Amino acid sequence: MSTYSDASGAIMPLPKARRATGFGGVVPALAFVGIFFVVPVVVLLLRSVLEPVPGLGNYAQLIGSATYLKIFANTFIVSGFVTVISLLIGFPVAWALAIMPGRLTSVIFAILLLSMWTNLLARTYAWMVLLQRTGLINKMLMGMGLVDQPLALVNNLTGVTIGMTYIMLPFIILPLYGVIKKIDPSTLQAAALCGANRWQCLTRVLLPLAMPGMAAGALMVFVMSLGYFVTPSLLGGTANMMLAELIAQFVQSLVNWGMGGAAALVLLVVTLSLYAAQLRFFGSQNPGGR
């Protein structure tokens, strides 16, 4: 190794010249991801402006049609509802998990992980059966005298919202748990000493301190919901399509690659810009779902 002497005469190593090392290791993955990820996605998006005729015709059609606009609206409304409900349920659960005594906490964590890891189709199937007109939920509601007629809970957006909230809950509880666990209890003690009552402690100290975690978790759940395919198409029925299913329909049933690519680009742009916002404001990257 080449060296030089500094002012005091000590022998110092020369700063390493900047040269590329280790690039060879990433070449195989780069080739793989390039061929089987970047190229197919770029080609699909290009087809949205090239087929059937070059131009923005597909996008005009997408925006100009009431049917498609309703599908966009469905997608955003359901995702919004799922996010808000998950947050409302998830916050108290994460809070309780962060402060509850050990034994019960580990049981609930095991349940959270089990439900997260259980096959998505198995869980969605369970909800299809549970939410039927003759299903357990309707029977219980009628048994308790809350409703006279069975409610239509499946094949509509209510079903999608219930099924999706079920799937998203762990994704909001786990990160929130991490955030609340890190809050220093002495900040709340200080607030209490200064005369804040319990409600003030909650709204002026705990909630603001947990806010970055809530915002990051909510954004992630919202983005994941926007692109979800399986649960909406099984619980939503044909009349209540969401964006992901629209893309699949354009491609599979209608063989309209131009429109499929255009709808995919819309979903992609929304997703990536929300992730970019999350990275910018919260600086963390969370693994998404399907």
Added chain:
Amino acid sequence: MLLNFDRLGWWKYLLLAITLLTAAFLLLPIVFIAALSFGSSQWLIFPPPGWTFQWYSELFADPRWLESALTSFKIAVIVTVLSVLLGLVTSFGLVRGSFLFRDALKALFLTPMILPVVVLAVALYAFFLRIGLGGTLTGFVISHLVLALPFSILSISSALEGFDKSIEDAAVLCGAAPLEAKIRVTLPAISHGLFSAAVFSFLTSWDEVVVAIFMSSPTLQTLPVKVWATLRQDLTPVVAAASTLLILLTIILMALVAVVRKVLKQ
């Protein structure tokens, strides 16, 4: 006081109630499906009028269920092996290397994780139609690998970042060949990362539905695609039996992970 469970007063019971209800909500479908798979009602009435193994025998009697399970397993194993190997080589490059656009490359490798899967599914479907990989085992493996690789790179990279390279250098100074030092010193030290990479890759492939729906052909389909196709026709309890087996596999894998984590920690 809000972060001290015993000093929450009556709020304590409110929080506890919400948490227990949520836990029940999360557990309900899983227990329900398992119960129904043994129920004798074809119409999935709960509680069932009687108990039976009928749906399991129907499941095992139909060779297509078994075939699709084997297909799923085969694909998941190949994907796991490839994902860990490729993830390992890539992580060494990303963590140890220094070259232009290194961070950008890492971000690129992780993008499939955040992209809506349906976009990738449709894009690969079009691509494979053109190059003749649609409906083939290779097509399945490639598409599942695209989704599994980010998890692999993430797990192995973070394990490698936590490993002090000077230990490997010390082995080399003591006379080990560089590759030998990597295999005998570094690999065992990052084995927990390799293990997580393997489990995540396996589960990603085993549970994958969306891409698989587009990859499958009448002669080649994975278990989730078979479940999906059956569900589109009717809600037969045979699916409950198949789902219960899938859940059982999940519990076994979770237990395995817990045990291996404990062993690796010691």
